[in-house]
Amino acid sequence: MIDKxxxxxxxxxxxxxxGATVMIGGFGTAGMPSALIDALIDQGAKDLTIVNNNAGNGDTGLAALLKARRVRRIIxxxxxxxxxYVFDALxxxxxxxxxxxxxxxxACRxxxxxxxxxxxxxxxxxxTLLAEGKETRRID
Incomplete structure (x- = not known):
């Protein structure tokens, strides 16, 4: 087994x-890996796509990464x-x-x-109206 x-x-x-895609765990500030996010800010990667439950709270963790202008896209x-407010302003x-x-x-994705x-x-x-013009398929 590889030791990671x-x-x-x-x-x-x-x-x-x-330009990397990074998934950050947690539900709001609960379970958010703040120390790893701070390390990512120090590391300097930019134009990131972030996958998270939300778009950051206050000024710490994910919000700090957004405030540092390192995120191009959030899912x-x-x-x-x-x-x-950091996300809202951006x-x-x-x-x-x-x-x-x-x-x-x-979760499925x-x-x-x-x-x-x-x-x-x-x-x-x-x-629904949301589906108009989009591909649909019937799968058994």
């Missing part, structure tokens, strides 16, 4: 390159809340892209990506 143990936070984020299910200024994904679909699948089908939005 890292001896430091800097070593853990050393291989993250400009999440819940971008706005009372203390998401979004209103057109300085960050947002893809909002329903929470269940986000994360699972599919981990399994190496190229796509998933989910019935979210089927038969």
């Amino acid at each position: 143990t890292c001896t430091s936070l800097a070593a853990a984020v050393a291989g993250i390159h400009d 999440c299910s819940f971008p706005r809340q009372a203390d998401s 979004y209103r200024a057109g300085e960050i892209e947002l893809e909002v994904v329903p929470q269940g679909n986000l 994360i699972e599919a990506a981990g399994a190496g699948l190229g796509a998933i089908y989910a019935p979210t939005g089927y038969g």
Whole structure:
């Protein structure tokens, strides 16, 4: 088995390159790996795509990464809340892209990506205005 143990936070984020997609765990500030995010800020990678449940809270963790202007795009299910002012300002200024994904679909996409699948089908939005003009398939 390959030993993937890292001896430091800097070593853990050393291989993250400009333009990388990074999934950050946690639900708001609960479970958020703040120390790793701080190490990523120090490491300097930019133009990141972040996959997370939300778009940051206050000024720490994910919000600090956004404030440092390291994120080009965020994929999440819940971008706005009372203390998401860093994200809100960046979004209103057109300085960050947002893809909002329903929470269940986000979980399915994360699972599919981990399994190496190229796509998933989910019935979210089927038969609604949201689905107009989009590909649909009937799968048994």
